[in-house]
Amino acid sequence: xxxxxxxxxxxxxxxxxxxxxxxxxxxxxxxxxxxxxxxxxxxxxxxxxxxxxxxxxxxxxxxxxxxxxxxxxxxxxxxxxxxxxxxxxxxxxxxxxxxxxxxxxxxxxxxxxxxx
Amino acid sequence: xxxxxxxxxxxxxxxxxxxxxxxxxxxxxxxxxxxxxxxxxxxxxxxxxxxxxxxxxxxxxxxxxxxxxxxxxxxxxxxxxxxxxxxxxxxxxxxxxxxxxxxxxxxxxxxxxx
Numbered sequence: 001x002x003x004x005x006x007x008x009x010x011x012x013x014x015x016x017x018x019x020x021x022x023x024x025x026x027x028x029x030x031x032x033x034x035x036x037x038x039x040x041x042x043x044x045x046x047x048x049x050x051x052x053x054x055x056x057x058x059x060x061x062x063x064x065x066x067x068x069x070x071x072x073x074x075x076x077x078x079x080x081x082x083x084x085x086x087x088x089x090x091x092x093x094x095x096x097x098x099x100x101x102x103x104x105x106x107x108x109x110x111x112x113x114x115x116x
Numbered sequence: 117x118x119x120x121x122x123x124x125x126x127x128x129x130x131x132x133x134x135x136x137x138x139x140x141x142x143x144x145x146x147x148x149x150x151x152x153x154x155x156x157x158x159x160x161x162x163x164x165x166x167x168x169x170x171x172x173x174x175x176x177x178x179x180x181x182x183x184x185x186x187x188x189x190x191x192x193x194x195x196x197x198x199x200x201x202x203x204x205x206x207x208x209x210x211x212x213x214x215x216x217x218x219x220x221x222x223x224x225x226x227x228x229x230x
Contacts, residue, residue, distance in 0.1 A: 040222070042207050042223050043220050056215075091161065095216075104166050107160060110159050
């Protein structure tokens with residue numbers, strides 16, 4: 001039973017460039033989440049999907065951020081016109097909406113973004 | 117609004133000592149869930165425990181134990197006989213029933229010195 005995987009693990013980009021991250025959830029998990037974590041802080045919620053539907057978005061998710069989960073499996077998070085303030089670890093998590101302890105969110109290794 | 121406070125920023129202990137990580141939370145909800153996650157230097161958040169607000173029974177898992185007290189809004193985590201492999205950042209977190217957003221504390225960095 002493989003865990004949540006994220007690609008790439010590290011990304012260095014220049015300010016103003018667009019970047020895209022991918023997340024593959026635990027198989028058969030129908031909920032998928034994106035969080036952002038800056039140095040010395042806990043993860044902050046960005047958005048979540050149940051199957052293909054994006055059901056909740058944080059105010060942290062500015063217009064430059066967009067997330068998709070087109071077939072209810074993997075998800076992508078795109079940041080357009082990156083800014084230095086976007087430098088952070090982007091974490092993906094997944095859970096099973098079956099309820100009980102299966103609704104616990106399990107996290108991937110994260111994608112560390114550095115904007116120069 | 118939900119809030120999780122981990123007042124201890126960093127703790128250092130010598131191997132085999134016991135250590136308690138404090139967590140205080142704020143919520144107006146009557147039903148909620150509390151979590152502890154471990155983040156080793158590799159960066160991946162590892163789920164440790166989930167506790168429902170209606171279940172105040174304390175739990176022990178090997179060297180780990182958790183003390184949930186609704187009266188003081190605390191959910192503390194104790195590691196007995198600490199080991200070097202316990203060195204990590206530990207996060208306490210809260211989720212409201214019916215919502216998916218998890219609110220994390222700022223974490224406590226634990227260093228276990230051999």
